[in-house]
Amino acid sequence: MMRMDAPIPSDAGGIDLVAPPMRDFNDLYFFAAVVKHEGFSAAARALRLPKSRISRHVALLEEQLGVRLIERSTRRLSITAVGRDVYRYAQTVVDAAEAVDEVALRMKSEPQGLVRIGCPVGVQRALAPKLPELFAKYPRLRTQFLITNRPINLIEEQVDVAIRIRETLDTDSEMQVRKIGISRRLLVASSAFLKAHGTPGAASDLSDLPILDATETPGPRTWELSGPRGQKATIAIEPKVSAGDFAILIQAAQAGIGVALLPELQCQSELDSGKLVRVLPDWSARDGIIHLVFPSRRGMLPGVRATIDFLAGSLKAQV
Secondary structure, three states, X not given: OOOOOOEEOOOOOOOOEEOOOOOOHHHHHXXXXXXXXXXXXXXXXXXXXXXXXXXXXXXXXXXXXXXOOEEEOOOOEEEOHHHHHHHHHHHHHHHHHHHHHHHHHHHHOOOOEEEEEEEOOOOHHHHHHHHHHHHHHOOOEEEEEEEOOOOOOOOOOOOOEEEEEEOOOOOOOOEEEEEEEEEXXXXXXOXXXXXXXXXXXXXXXXXXXXXXXOOOOOOOEEEEEEOOOOOEEEEEEOOOEEOOOHHHHHHHHHOOOOEEEEEHHHHHHHHHHOOOEEOXXXXXXXXXXXXXXXXXXXXXXXXXXXXXXXXXXXXXOOX
16 A cells, blocks of 8 residues: 555656655644634543643644644633634544544444433432433433533533523534423412412512522522513512522422422422412513533434433423
8 A cells, every 4th residue: 555655656757746744633633622622721621631642742733734833821822823724624624534433433333321411400300200211222321410500611521411491592602502492480389388478469469478599699689570461570589598409499388488489390290299389370580491502413422412312302391
């Protein structure tokens, strides 16, 4: 087999033409990763490789090309003009290689391995009963849930897919978003509480009742509520119980401590069983958008793809 850097025989006057040397794909791959993740350390975390290895490959690429691609300093990293041009071509090569790998992987692999899932506190209650179906279908699959209400950086924390319930969709250009549905936020309390304190007839009546609120910020707060004909109400509250964990608020509401404003997804089972009832059912807070966030579909492992489909189906059934 002819080497890529060997002379190529020519019929034109006996001149030997020399092909350009073949580039090491790893050099291009690691350089593209450094640019994409805006630094050697971030790229090393994303790729789960030593930073020194990535730095060595980028230095070799610069040496082979004879140009400076990245300007390094103790504070920041910047891409040179020629580096930006090289990145565009390098990313094209990386994308093509990942597409080839994905085709082969789909043909020979079943969903398997560990998939890390970011999940808001409480949402796991809606997913847990469905997990046996997932594992019965894909017995070699494993899942790890990161249960938290704080923002998750999927790349840095090596999370494959995150469930998010927010008033607006994520706009991170590097992430893919799959919208599931709407989560309404409802006013709920126990029947015993309403019997003891009276059932409010207007939004303003909430100011006179003990309140349970999903916050970890101290001090007075307000609830912004919307009524059946577009009415708006701003209710000043000083919570009797406040917490970032919906489970505590649900238990407190069931115990008759106060009125809670909760996502329907979190308290649906308690409403179905009668442990909680709606308060001012024509009023609610701004809806949350349930959506999944995950890195690019290109190169996605079958296990991650199967897990995303499972999450989408399970959450869709709840809304």
